[in-house]
Amino acid sequence: MAKLSAPSGFRDFLPDQFRKRSELICRIRDVYEAFGYEGIDTPAMEKLAVFLGKGGGENEKLMFRVLKRGAELGRALEKQGELADMGLRFDLTVPLARYFATHRGELPAVFKRYHIGPVWRAERPQHGRFREFVQCDVDVLGSPSPLAEADVILATATALEALGFTSLTVRLNSRPLLGQLVRAAGVPEDLVNGVFTSIDKLDKLPPDEVKKEMLGRGVADAAATSLLEFAQASETLDDAAKLAEVERRCGETGAALLSQLREVISMTPELPSGKLVFDPFLARGMDYYTGPIFEVAAEGVPFSLAGGGRYDELVGVLSGQKIPAVGFSIGFERVYTLMLERKMFAAGDRAAEVLVTIPHPSMAAEAVKLSAELRGPGLRVDLFPGKAKLPQQFALAEKKGIPFTASVSEEELSKGVVTLRDLSTRKNEQVERAKAAEWLKGKV
Amino acid sequence: MAKLSAPSGFRDFLPDQFRKRSELICRIRDVYEAFGYEGIDTPAMEKLAVFLGKGGGENEKLMFRVLKRGAELGRALEKQGELADMGLRFDLTVPLARYFATHRGELPAVFKRYHIGPVWRAERPQHGRFREFVQCDVDVLGSPSPLAEADVILATATALEALGFTSLTVRLNSRPLLGQLVRAAGVPEDLVNGVFTSIDKLDKLPPDEVKKEMLGRGVADAAATSLLEFAQASETLDDAAKLAEVERRCGETGAALLSQLREVISMTPELPSGKLVFDPFLARGMDYYTGPIFEVAAEGVPFSLAGGGRYDELVGVLSGQKIPAVGFSIGFERVYTLMLERKMFAAGDRAAEVLVTIPHPSMAAEAVKLSAELRGPGLRVDLFPGKAKLPQQFALAEKKGIPFTASVSEEELSKGVVTLRDLSTRKNEQVERAKAAEWLKGKV
Numbered sequence: 001m002a003k004l005s006a007p008s009g010f011r012d013f014l015p016d017q018f019r020k021r022s023e024l025i026c027r028i029r030d031v032y033e034a035f036g037y038e039g040i041d042t043p044a045m046e047k048l049a050v051f052l053g054k055g056g057g058e059n060e061k062l063m064f065r066v067l068k069r070g071a072e073l074g075r076a077l078e079k080q081g082e083l084a085d086m087g088l089r090f091d092l093t094v095p096l097a098r099y100f101a102t103h104r105g106e107l108p109a110v111f112k113r114y115h116i117g118p119v120w121r122a123e124r125p126q127h128g129r130f131r132e133f134v135q136c137d138v139d140v141l142g143s144p145s146p147l148a149e150a151d152v153i154l155a156t157a158t159a160l161e162a163l164g165f166t167s168l169t170v171r172l173n174s175r176p177l178l179g180q181l182v183r184a185a186g187v188p189e190d191l192v193n194g195v196f197t198s199i200d201k202l203d204k205l206p207p208d209e210v211k212k213e214m215l216g217r218g219v220a221d222a223a224a225t226s227l228l229e230f231a232q233a234s235e236t237l238d239d240a241a242k243l244a245e246v247e248r249r250c251g252e253t254g255a256a257l258l259s260q261l262r263e264v265i266s267m268t269p270e271l272p273s274g275k276l277v278f279d280p281f282l283a284r285g286m287d288y289y290t291g292p293i294f295e296v297a298a299e300g301v302p303f304s305l306a307g308g309g310r311y312d313e314l315v316g317v318l319s320g321q322k323i324p325a326v327g328f329s330i331g332f333e334r335v336y337t338l339m340l341e342r343k344m345f346a347a348g349d350r351a352a353e354v355l356v357t358i359p360h361p362s363m364a365a366e367a368v369k370l371s372a373e374l375r376g377p378g379l380r381v382d383l384f385p386g387k388a389k390l391p392q393q394f395a396l397a398e399k400k401g402i403p404f405t406a407s408v409s410e411e412e413l414s415k416g417v418v419t420l421r422d423l424s425t426r427k428n429e430q431v432e433r434a435k436a437a438e439w440l441k442g443k444v
Numbered sequence: 445m446a447k448l449s450a451p452s453g454f455r456d457f458l459p460d461q462f463r464k465r466s467e468l469i470c471r472i473r474d475v476y477e478a479f480g481y482e483g484i485d486t487p488a489m490e491k492l493a494v495f496l497g498k499g500g501g502e503n504e505k506l507m508f509r510v511l512k513r514g515a516e517l518g519r520a521l522e523k524q525g526e527l528a529d530m531g532l533r534f535d536l537t538v539p540l541a542r543y544f545a546t547h548r549g550e551l552p553a554v555f556k557r558y559h560i561g562p563v564w565r566a567e568r569p570q571h572g573r574f575r576e577f578v579q580c581d582v583d584v585l586g587s588p589s590p591l592a593e594a595d596v597i598l599a600t601a602t603a604l605e606a607l608g609f610t611s612l613t614v615r616l617n618s619r620p621l622l623g624q625l626v627r628a629a630g631v632p633e634d635l636v637n638g639v640f641t642s643i644d645k646l647d648k649l650p651p652d653e654v655k656k657e658m659l660g661r662g663v664a665d666a667a668a669t670s671l672l673e674f675a676q677a678s679e680t681l682d683d684a685a686k687l688a689e690v691e692r693r694c695g696e697t698g699a700a701l702l703s704q705l706r707e708v709i710s711m712t713p714e715l716p717s718g719k720l721v722f723d724p725f726l727a728r729g730m731d732y733y734t735g736p737i738f739e740v741a742a743e744g745v746p747f748s749l750a751g752g753g754r755y756d757e758l759v760g761v762l763s764g765q766k767i768p769a770v771g772f773s774i775g776f777e778r779v780y781t782l783m784l785e786r787k788m789f790a791a792g793d794r795a796a797e798v799l800v801t802i803p804h805p806s807m808a809a810e811a812v813k814l815s816a817e818l819r820g821p822g823l824r825v826d827l828f829p830g831k832a833k834l835p836q837q838f839a840l841a842e843k844k845g846i847p848f849t850a851s852v853s854e855e856e857l858s859k860g861v862v863t864l865r866d867l868s869t870r871k872n873e874q875v876e877r878a879k880a881a882e883w884l885k886g887k888v
Contacts, residue, residue: 036826132488145808145831368594387587
């Protein structure tokens with residue numbers, strides 16, 4: 001049979017990878033929980049009606065649909081609706097809206113939740129893009145206060161710091177304020193969204209290219225020039241100067257949005273290892289944002305590690321009431337890849353500490369006993385459950401990242417001793433059996 | 445819009461449920477890792493070819509199929525294969541076989557892995573039966589030694605003990621030996637599998653009913669009587685007597701299987717809080733077992749908590765080589781339900797310890813600062829990110845299971861003190877701000 005693999009765009013996780021991904025999830029979760037966010041889970045799939053036209057945007061088109069059980073396959077089926085009645089979740093936000101609509105009465109009035117879990121998208125498989133990947137979200141539902149923004153910003157920055165990232169920059173803007181800024185520069189209403197798309201490229205393209213793109217969209221030269229001059233100037237201005245310039249440009253139409261932004265800034269305390277910066281040209285992709293938006297970057301990383309914002313319209317679509325909401329999502333897969341590249345994981349963290357080897361098949365039962373004894377005081381003790389020569393058993397320990405082996409031979413059994421081996425030095429030591437756990441605990 | 449819910453047979457998990465399920469997973473995982481089992485993960489879905497006819501048995505029929513992207517839906521489609529090319533995993537064993545075939549070169553020669561994750565089956569939804577549920581498996585691949593059985597038995601019993609179950613009984617038998625026993629009683633080959641099904645009901649039906657069922661299958665009265673007499677007698681016999689009786693009945697044909705079973709018994713050390721018992725009539729459902737089989741029951745629980753056995757043929761189907769394998773699976777959902785009913789979870793374990801409340805909106809920014817200060821020394825500190833009267837904020841803390849609140853008013857700010865409130869006694873105490881964390885740590 002041909003060698004079988006995971007489906008294209010899907011991944012298996014080998015033990016070492018699984019350990020690291022689990023560590024990543026645990027470290028993030030610990031921080032979220034330290035901030036009072038509560039974990040939840042929702043089904044992998046939802047009824048199609050939940051997903052269709054509910055703010056998923058482009059991602060909705062990438063949804064995997066699940067074949068309806070017992071659908072009649074032998075005849076012409078006009079509509080996909082007859083074939084599929086459920087879809088796999090393509091993000092964690094639309095399921096959150098459905099979850100909140102279902103359980104509102106059982107949840108706190110202001111609901112702070114985190115959700116870390118897989119989502120599925122039928123992307124064209126390519127390097128670094130997967131059809132199954134983990135999303136990692138914190139959201140506050142039910143609060144219109146800028147405290148909600150401050151809370152998710154502080155929690156997310158703290159989580160990234162706990163992972164080992166330093167010199168973080170949290171960039172902050174307001175999506176509707178950016179709209180006012182663009183309109184104030186003289187961009188007509190029908191070109192505003194196009195200009196957002198161009199502005200979003202300021203990170204990757206030189207200003208001239210972005211300007212050319214704007215002109216290509218039909219934006220007047222004066223408007224494009226005005227925007228790009230401010231964009232370039234704002235790189236060297238401090239927050240107060242940028243806020244003043246936005247205020248000058250937008251006038252009354254931006255006043256409420258600006259004061260909202262100033263409140264977020266004033267509520268967010270100093271970040272342990274980073275800073276909050278107002279970036280009047282931060283745009284972000286999703287168009288469901290209705291207020292402040294934010295991204296986190298780390299020094300020397302050419303992409304953002306997390307992104308989010310206020311989205312006051314989405315949750316209400318399903319619950320039938322206006323539900324203010326703020327969320328921040330860590331780019332789990334890119335953070336994982338980056339941490340692998342930078343060796344930011346504690347190596348072999350959760351591997352066993354001792355392998356009990358079996359010097360002779362007749363000693364197998366005794367080896368099981370020894371392993372149970374050593375586990376008693378809290379050691380993580382693997383047992384080699386097969387027949388192999390000792391060098392192969394040592395090789396297995398090394399392969400699994402286990403630093404010590406322990407064994408008992410027939411002669412040692414009668415003497416009440418065991419042999420402990422340090423695989424890094426390849427030295428054996430005979431130790432009184434009753435003291436073996438203590439000896440090992442002192443070394444691991 | 446009508447109230448939306450999770451699809452039928454699927455579950456949302458509220459924060460308290462999620463916390464308990466996470467705790468359950470962590471506690472089991474800790475034990476498996478302490479035994480040297482390594483965690484892995486596989487995709488939620490596999491190519492259909494992986495699942496079809498590979499030992500999934502009845503479960504294969506319950507597979508959810510994923511609609512192929514871009515399948516032409518407007519014309520007659522004769523075969524489901526044209527519509528779906530992937531299926532959602534219905535167990536963790538078939539994906540393990542595929543995983544092992546794919547990665548054998550990267551894995552240890554004897555591969556001890558655990559896998560805890562969701563599987564999906566299109567069951568008819570009914571009480572206690574879900575379409576998405578968690579499976580929790582340990583398996584040893586690559587070892588024909590009875591040490592592998594001893595290892596998974598000890599690991600699983602230890603895990604169940606770590607969850608708080610005591611007085612465990614691990615029942616052990618050999619599936620092929622049961623076949624020999626049935627044949628030796630005079631059951632013809634074509635009725636053997638039917639008799640297994642009847643024997644499997646000995647737990648639930650009185651012996652007379654089981655006998656009637658056997659006779660209905662065409663089994664001779666003498667054969668049925670002989671088997672059921674032994675089944676009843678074996679309830680009071682010790683292991684040695686049962687083994688001797690099986691030996692007497694099976695003669696030479698059972699010799700190798702009996703010696704395999706005796707080895708498993710001799711290799712398994714005393715269980716910390718339970719016993720290993722030979723049950724010559726243990727049958728287990730799946731017909732892919734090729735050797736010893738086992739189940740764990742706890743005192744007063746009318747169903748088994750875990751089951752498993754040796755299945756030497758399944759993994760090789762995909763890897764093209766004979767791969768001996770032994771596995772043990774904890775019934776995660778039934779264990780979860782049982783632990784809920786018996787209140788075996790540590791209550792509110794991972795909720796925040798302190799809620800920082802906001803006595804007046806003007807103190808919001810100061811409250812964020814206070815929450816960050818208290819988190820510094822390791823407290824889990826929630827912040828109420830909205831506007832509400834104090835009693836509502838206290839109610840939120842109680843709803844989330846948070847025992848203390850902390851707040852700072854304008855006057856307290858100038859004096860350098862904070863108010864700490866014990867929600868169980870409803871008493872406030874003013875404490876020096878610098879000592880607040882210490883005060884709280886002493887109480888939580």
